[in-house]
Every structure is written in C-alpha cells, then in structure tokens.
Amino acid sequence: NAGVTQTPKFQVLKTGQSMTLQCAQDMNHEYMSWYRQDPGMGLRLIHYSVGAGITDQGEVPNGYNVSRSTTEDFPLRLLSAAPSQTSVYFCASSYYQGGGYGYTFGSGTRLTVV
Amino acid sequence: SQQGEEDPQALSIQEGENATMNCSYKTSINNLQWYRQNSGRGLVHLILIRSNEREKHSGRLRVTLDTSKKSSSLLITASRAADTASYFCATPLPTGANNLFFGTGTRLTVIP
Numbered sequence: 749n750a751g752v753t754q755t756p757k758f759q760v761l762k763t764g765q766s767m768t769l770q771c772a773q774d775m776n777h778e779y780m781s782w783y784r785q786d787p788g789m790g791l792r793l794i795h796y797s798v799g800a801g802i803t804d805q806g807e808v809p810n811g812y813n814v815s816r817s818t819t820e821d822f823p824l825r826l827l828s829a830a831p832s833q834t835s836v837y838f839c840a841s842s843y844y845q846g847g848g849y850g851y852t853f854g855s856g857t858r859l860t861v862v
Numbered sequence: 863s864q865q866g867e868e869d870p871q872a873l874s875i876q877e878g879e880n881a882t883m884n885c886s887y888k889t890s891i892n893n894l895q896w897y898r899q900n901s902g903r904g905l906v907h908l909i910l911i912r913s914n915e916r917e918k919h920s921g922r923l924r925v926t927l928d929t930s931k932k933s934s935s936l937l938i939t940a941s942r943a944a945d946t947a948s949y950f951c952a953t954p955l956p957t958g959a960n961n962l963f964f965g966t967g968t969r970l971t972v973i974p
Contacts, residue, residue, distance in 0.1 A: 846910070847911075
C-alpha cells in the first residue's frame with residue numbers, strides 16, 4: 749500500500765515548456781486534489797476531482813489542466829510554464845474519517861521554472 | 863481574509879516543554895483538522911475534531927475547539943526534537959466537495 753505517489757520529485761523547466769506532474773493513489777479514494785505551496789502563503793488549491801470523469805477548479809487554476817480518467821490517477825498539466833509557477837506541488841486524496849474527510853498527501857514535486 | 867490562520871508563525875522551545883499553537887477561522891465548520899509537515903516532505907494528518915467536540919486527544923497531542931470563538935488549539939506535550947516541523951490547521955472550504963483550506967502554518971523548533 750504505497751498511498752499517494754508523485755513523480756517526478758524535482759523538475760526544472762524553461763519558460764514556455766509544458767509538462768505533466770503525475771499523481772497516483774492505490775487507496776480507492778474518490779476525491780483527489782492538487783495544491784501548490786509557496787513560502788508564506790500556505791497551500792492553495794489548484795484543481796480537484798470528486799471521482800473519475802469529474803474535475804473542477806480550485807483557487808488558482810490558471811495555467812493548469814487536469815483530467816481524471818481513472819480513480820487511481822490525477823495528473824496535473826502545465827500548459828506553458830511561467831516563472832510564477834515555480835513552487836512545490838502536492839497531490840492529495842481524501843478519505844472519510846469519522847466526522848470529516850482527512851487527506852493523504854504525496855511527498856511533493858519541487859518545480860523550478862527558469 | 864481567509865479561513866483558518868495559525869498563530870504564532872514560529873515557536874521555539876526546549877525539549878520536554880509543551881508547545882501550543884492556535885488556529886482561528888471565519889465561517890461555520892463541521893470539522894477542523896491539524897497536519898504536520900516535516901521539512902521537504904508532504905503534510906501528514908494528525909487529528910480531526912468535529913464541531914460537536916470540544917477536546918480530543920491522540921498520544922501527546924491535545925486539540926481543543928471553541929466554535930463560539932471560532933478557534934482551535936493544538937497542544938504537544940513533552941516535546942521532542944522529532945516534533946520539529948510546521949503545523950497547519952485545515953478547515954472545510956465553502957465550496958464543499960471535501961476541499962480544505964490550509965493556513966500558513968506554525969513553524970515549531972524543539973531544541974534538544
């Protein structure tokens with residue numbers, strides 16, 4: 749049981765390049781989400797999904813696309829990387845835990861856009 | 863301003879002392895959660911407290927919730943160097959769908 753797996757762990761992109769951050773979970777959680785973490789700003793929600801085939805925007809969706817073709821996978825695509833997208837990206841899946849939904853996080857992808 | 867902000871921003875204590883972190887939020891919630899993040903790692907779920915609970919314990923952790931003041935506190939007793947981490951409270955976003963809002967966190971340093 750690996751939990752939430754994110755790849756790659758580190759990535760450097762040039763401005764204008766595109767790439768996909770991978771996220772997979774093996775816990776059969778319906779809910780998955782992507783956050784970015786910047787110094788002094790906490791975590792901000794980018795996109796989320798409540799199940800296969802269903803996605804929606806979070807607080808900061810511009811410049812990112814997602815899809816959810818299976819319950820296990822929730823990739824995040826950067827369409828045309830910009831320096832403002834330099835950040836640490838976390839994927840999470842959610843499970844019911846007696847009164848609310850707790851999150852299991854991946855270990856993150858540290859992205860630098862130059 | 864946003865839902866869920868932690869206070870203080872940073873806290874430094876000696877090993878063996880207790881550490882208290884606070885969280886304030888704006889809107890009504892049905893639960894509040896605390897997470898820990900070690901440097902360079904993902905967040906780890908510590909505890910969830912429901913809106914009808916006032917206090918909850920888990921090992922050396924004690925969480926309180928005061929819905930009338932819209933605040934919560936996390937107490938770590940008998941701290942250890944391994945408790946050094948950032949601690950975040952998380953509250954449900956009004957958008958629903960299990961979305962959580964995370965504050966900027968409290969950076970705890972436990973000095974051996």
